[in-house]
Amino acid sequence: MSKKLYIARSPRIAARMLGEEMLVMSGQGSTLFTLNPTATVLWRAADGATPLEEIVGRRICTEFEVQPEEALRDAEALAEDLANHGILLISEEPISGQPTTQEANSKPDAPVQVTR
Amino acid sequence: MSALLREMGERALQLGVPFSAQLDLTYRCNEQCVHCYLDHDDHGEMTTAEIKRLLKEMAEAGVFILTFSGGEIFLRKDFFEILECARSLTFCIKLKTNAVLIREAQAARLRDLVVESIQISIYSHRPEVHDAITKVPGSLRRSIDAIRFLKSQGLKVILANVLMTENMQDYHGVRALADELGAEYTLDPTITPKMDGDRSILDLNAGETALRHLFRDELLVGNADEFCAPPPVRQEHDGQAHSAESMDSLPCSAGHTACYVSPYGEFYPCVQFPLSCGNVRQQRFIDIWRNSEQLKEVRSIRLRDMSSCSQCAHGSTCTRCPGLAFMEGNMRGPSTADCEKSHARTGIPSANLLAKKESRSMPRLVQIQIVPAITGSRLSGIAAHQSL
Numbered sequence: 302m303s304k305k306l307y308i309a310r311s312p313r314i315a316a317r318m319l320g321e322e323m324l325v326m327s328g329q330g331s332t333l334f335t336l337n338p339t340a341t342v343l344w345r346a347a348d349g350a351t352p353l354e355e356i357v358g359r360r361i362c363t364e365f366e367v368q369p370e371e372a373l374r375d376a377e378a379l380a381e382d383l384a385n386h387g388i389l390l391i392s393e394e395p396i397s398g399q400p401t402t403q404e405a406n407s408k409p410d411a412p413v414q415v416t417r
Numbered sequence: 418m419s420a421l422l423r424e425m426g427e428r429a430l431q432l433g434v435p436f437s438a439q440l441d442l443t444y445r446c447n448e449q450c451v452h453c454y455l456d457h458d459d460h461g462e463m464t465t466a467e468i469k470r471l472l473k474e475m476a477e478a479g480v481f482i483l484t485f486s487g488g489e490i491f492l493r494k495d496f497f498e499i500l501e502c503a504r505s506l507t508f509c510i511k512l513k514t515n516a517v518l519i520r521e522a523q524a525a526r527l528r529d530l531v532v533e534s535i536q537i538s539i540y541s542h543r544p545e546v547h548d549a550i551t552k553v554p555g556s557l558r559r560s561i562d563a564i565r566f567l568k569s570q571g572l573k574v575i576l577a578n579v580l581m582t583e584n585m586q587d588y589h590g591v592r593a594l595a596d597e598l599g600a601e602y603t604l605d606p607t608i609t610p611k612m613d614g615d616r617s618i619l620d621l622n623a624g625e626t627a628l629r630h631l632f633r634d635e636l637l638v639g640n641a642d643e644f645c646a647p648p649p650v651r652q653e654h655d656g657q658a659h660s661a662e663s664m665d666s667l668p669c670s671a672g673h674t675a676c677y678v679s680p681y682g683e684f685y686p687c688v689q690f691p692l693s694c695g696n697v698r699q700q701r702f703i704d705i706w707r708n709s710e711q712l713k714e715v716r717s718i719r720l721r722d723m724s725s726c727s728q729c730a731h732g733s734t735c736t737r738c739p740g741l742a743f744m745e746g747n748m749r750g751p752s753t754a755d756c757e758k759s760h761a762r763t764g765i766p767s768a769n770l771l772a773k774k775e776s777r778s779m780p781r782l783v784q785i786q787i788v789p790a791i792t793g794s795r796l797s798g799i800a801a802h803q804s805l
Binding site: 312317326328334 | 434507
């Protein structure tokens with residue numbers, strides 16, 4: 302993918318942090334997932350306005366010590382996977398009005414604790 | 418329940434998180450079911466603002482599965498406003514309703530608000546039986562119409578079939594109705610006492626013979642011989658009826674990962690466990706969850722602490738409800754309704770039932786007519802015997 306991508310949390314999911322894990326239930330068939338640390342970082346940062354490339358540069362590369370190109374490639378694949386499960390929305394344009402959901406039991410400004 | 422959901426429940430237990438909660442929005446109801454345990458008068462329900470604040474506190478505390486129930490939830494004029502708030506806080510939302518007030522428009526809104534499931538009380542496939550239980554003519558027709566509206570929106574519907582003397586013969590019909598409507602089916606053969614302690618409605622409970630037939634119905638239980646197998650006899654000779662692991666097991670999730678809040682803000686371990694632990698109007702939800710002495714006591718109870726159940730053959734396989742035990746007078750004691758189910762299922766009486774039988778067969782004490790010459794201490798002695 303060469304175009305700029307934007308990602309937003311789907312308004313059709315249930316989600317909650319449980320310890321260090323993000324628990325997500327998709328509106329599609331009530332399917333339950335737990336997100337791994339990378340997917341959790343991506344999901345939290347998915348505000349519909351920040352390009353995926355920027356999220357990867359700011360959050361993934363610094364947290365996981367990976368090269369930007371490789372990280373972006375992996376993030377795009379992950380975002381597509383999450384979108385296929387109805388957890389994320391992907392667009393080549395900013396996604397307005399997203400997210401409509403709040404992440405209630407986490408502090409947005411707190412550093413994300415991840416392990417590789 | 419999926420394996421992942423079970424695993425998350427176990428994780429929540431380790432972390433001390435209230436993973437699931439039921440919030441009754443009102444006790445008012447548009448049906449007057451013969452077996453209902455509630456007082457339907459409004460004694461001061463929480464306002465919209467109070468409920469929204471509570472929902473935020475619940476989300477912050479980690480509640481994931483949130484069940485809205487009642488009373489009839491659609492009698493609250495602010496119901497959809499509350500539901501929108503819950504949606505924005507990313508709960509997994511379940512509803513319990515009689516569905517009488519759900520038409521096409523309401524069904525579409527429930528779809529838009531991504532409700533996970535809607536559980537609807539259906540007592541019989543026959544209007545004359547269902548409507549006699551709800552005391553509302555035409556209620557079965559309205560509920561079935563609502564189920565069709567909900568299904569046409571792609572929503573998950575569960576028919577909840579509470580069984581009692583009035584409808585014991587109709588569960589096959591309700592199950593067939595669920596199949597026809599594309600709904601799931603769940604059955605509960607337990608009538609519980611009223612929340613104020615009134616036990617008169619327990620007479621509606623299906624008797625032992627009916628339960629025995631129910632538990633041997635392979636359409637419901639699968640392999641009946643397996644389902645009705647006697648509890649395993651422990652071989653070890655350490656004087657304990659159950660393994661150490663079983664003796665340390667938890668009775669159920671009430672107060673451990675689950676809780677209940679009434680329309681008046683009262684906080685209980687479970688809807689069926691009327692032990693008040695605080696009120697969310699006076700305290701934060703998380704403070705009650707973490708600090709309530711009542712909840713701490715509930716959490717401390719293990720099978721080994723239950724004098725009767727720990728010695729009972731059914732102890733580690735029984736569906737004992739601690740809330741029903743509490744309503745019988747002792748949260749560490751047996752729940753007779755569950756003893757009766759274990760007995761009906763396996764043919765083996767529980768320790769509690771045996772003790773009750775034994776006490777009934779003891780020679781009755783002769784009541785002594787009190788004469789004026791008897792002293793106060795003697796009077797006490799007689800009174801004690803009479804109460805045996």
